[in-house]
Amino acid sequence: MANGVRPPRVMEHRFKDRNSLAGALAADVCDWLGTGLSARPRASLIVSGGSTPLPLFHALRDKPLAWERIDVTLADERWVSPDHADSNERLVRQELLQAKAAAARFIPLKTTAATPEQGLSECEARLDDLPRPLDVVILGMGGDGHTASLFPGSEALAKGLDPEGIARCVACTPGTAPYPRLSLSISTLLNARRVVLHIVGADKWAVYRQACEAGEPSSLPIRAVLHQNRVQVDVYWSP
Numbered sequence: 001m002a003n004g005v006r007p008p009r010v011m012e013h014r015f016k017d018r019n020s021l022a023g024a025l026a027a028d029v030c031d032w033l034g035t036g037l038s039a040r041p042r043a044s045l046i047v048s049g050g051s052t053p054l055p056l057f058h059a060l061r062d063k064p065l066a067w068e069r070i071d072v073t074l075a076d077e078r079w080v081s082p083d084h085a086d087s088n089e090r091l092v093r094q095e096l097l098q099a100k101a102a103a104a105r106f107i108p109l110k111t112t113a114a115t116p117e118q119g120l121s122e123c124e125a126r127l128d129d130l131p132r133p134l135d136v137v138i139l140g141m142g143g144d145g146h147t148a149s150l151f152p153g154s155e156a157l158a159k160g161l162d163p164e165g166i167a168r169c170v171a172c173t174p175g176t177a178p179y180p181r182l183s184l185s186i187s188t189l190l191n192a193r194r195v196v197l198h199i200v201g202a203d204k205w206a207v208y209r210q211a212c213e214a215g216e217p218s219s220l221p222i223r224a225v226l227h228q229n230r231v232q233v234d235v236y237w238s239p
């Protein structure tokens with residue numbers, strides 16, 4: 001696949017800078033959640049950790065939505081206490097679930113289990129409460145092509161990338177990570193009405209364009225999101 005051709009279900013949205021992107025994406029997410037709430041009692045929003053989502057969280061948390069009818073959870077979690085500096089739960093509680101969005105119901109992934117493997121069943125039970133398809137899933141991507149915590153070379157990668165897999169979550173321990181992680185599986189993440197890939201910077205654009213080429217998802221796990229026919233993927237990017 002050359003000359004910038006995209007996989008058939010991918011739409012690209014490019015912005016001049018990260019704040020313009022965040023403003024536009026927050027407005028779109030607000031519309032999508034509002035549409036969901038006009039048709040169903042509750043709506044679901046799945047967000048990712050890392051640094052990229054911060055401007056989006058800040059733009060989203062003041063949106064005039066019926067947040068008390070919105071369930072928020074994570075695409076993945078670092079297996080650390082919720083007050084740890086690297087906790088995604090801590091990030092979401094501090095940066096997104098404030099102002100109007102403070103009324104949302106948050107479903108944490110971290111349990112009291114010592115390891116993500118031991119916490120899998122409780123975590124899956126928590127996610128069972130979320131009606132499917134999910135309404136809005138917002139994914140990030142690392143420079144190695146990982147998304148959520150589906151890292152190249154991680155033990156549970158094949159299970160996590162199985163598009164027909166029954167596992168809703170997988171325990172991942174990427175070789176380089178200082179702590180284990182738990183990730184929603186691709187089959188869970190793609191069972192959604194809207195899937196967004198939110199990336200910023202030239203380096204990530206280059207990795208995304210490489211992943212648009214045919215190849216093994218095991219080497220660039222984001223390929224499992226881009227090369228599928230289940231749901232449209234909206235890529236939001238700025239320099």
Ligand SMILES: O=C(O)[C@H](O)[C@@H](O)[C@H](O)[C@H](O)COP(=O)(O)O
Pocket residue numbers: 048049050051052053075076077078088139140141142146147148149
């Ligand atoms: O828990 C996490 O770290 C995220 O879910 C992860 O998948 C993230 O989206 C990428 O690593 C990009 O992170 P940055 O936005 O910090 O580049």
